[in-house]
Amino acid sequence: ELRKSVQSRASASDQFTVSIQQGSVAVASATTQGTQTSVTAGPIIARRGTTYRLTEAMASGSANQLSAYSTTFSCVDTANGNDPIVATTTGTDFNVNVPTGRRTHIVCTFVNSAGQVSWTKTDATTGQPLANTTWRINAPGGTVLSVTDNVGASGYTGLDQDPAPGRFRVAVGLGAHSLVEVSAPAGYVVDATPRPFTISAKARTVDLGTIANPRVLGTVTWSKVSPTGGLLAGSTWRLTPTSPAGAPFDITDNTGQPGYSGRDTDPVAGQFAVRDLAWGTYSLVEIAAPVGYVINSTPNQVVIDATHTSIVLGAFTNQLSPGVKLPLTGGEGASGYWIAGMLLVAVAVGAAVTHRRYRHPHRP
Incomplete structure (x- = not known):
């Protein structure tokens, strides 16, 4: 009886044929198919004192040659306490002689491993x-x-x-x-x-x-706007790692100014993009609002993980400080300064004129 044991295949198409020959005649053979890992040729009725040739070969259509595999061969007499007929060795072609003087059941095995x-x-x-x-x-x-x-x-x-x-x-x-x-x-x-x-x-x-x-590092984006939706320049934020805990860092608005070295990578005033954040949970809160606006101190949770590496928080609104009116036109951050400055200039000019008239009244 000749058995085949396939421990692993180098290619799924690799198949093996084992055969028992007496002289030039194949008296039994078997070929693996598909994912089979074992087949058996025989058993055959063997004559005592007769030599049989046991071989293995790659079946037609296999992707690899037999040399791609390591092969061991052994034969034992299972009818006599697994007495070794051929000790475990390597090779693909063996002659086995059937002992005389006793009843035998010889089982031989080719073991292949890629x-x-x-x-x-x-x-x-x-x-x-x-x-x-x-x-x-x-x-x-x-x-x-x-x-x-x-x-x-x-x-x-x-x-x-x-x-x-x-x-x-x-x-x-x-x-x-x-x-x-x-x-x-x-x-x-x-x-x-x-x-x-x-x-x-x-x-x-x-x-x-x-x-x-490596993990894909996270990015979080948001914007700062007025009650009418216009972008506001000049806010400052604090991002604090909470889980795992870490040191907070502040984020000033990148308005495209020369020499900016902060964490905001978006050069548009009022828009923020913070990149290269490790996975974890963060708390984002505004710590300074644009001049003339009330700070929005509501904390915002940010979670960065395998499926959330690009976080868009949207727009955060600042309300006007009491007594400040919205300008009719122009940018809402810088325009506030311009209008306030013009009002101060007008008041100063009016005061100077009044003072001059008081010191030098008109003479007829």
């Missing part, structure tokens, strides 16, 4: 395994293997033999390969760096180690 590459995908910030990445292995001869993460889900039919999320073990053939990440989970940056590796007869197992995905 090369293997493994790696681990992690979150660059926490170092924890990161699930649901997809990969491409460029194999010899232009063959491309698509690899999806086996997370232990029922019915998985991909190439990853490790059911732990973020950990990969893939069977490959001999030769030079390269591993490339195709997609990362939401909120992570794809690492598209090709990682070459070679599977050889002497080095059939390769561990590429840990490959980390």
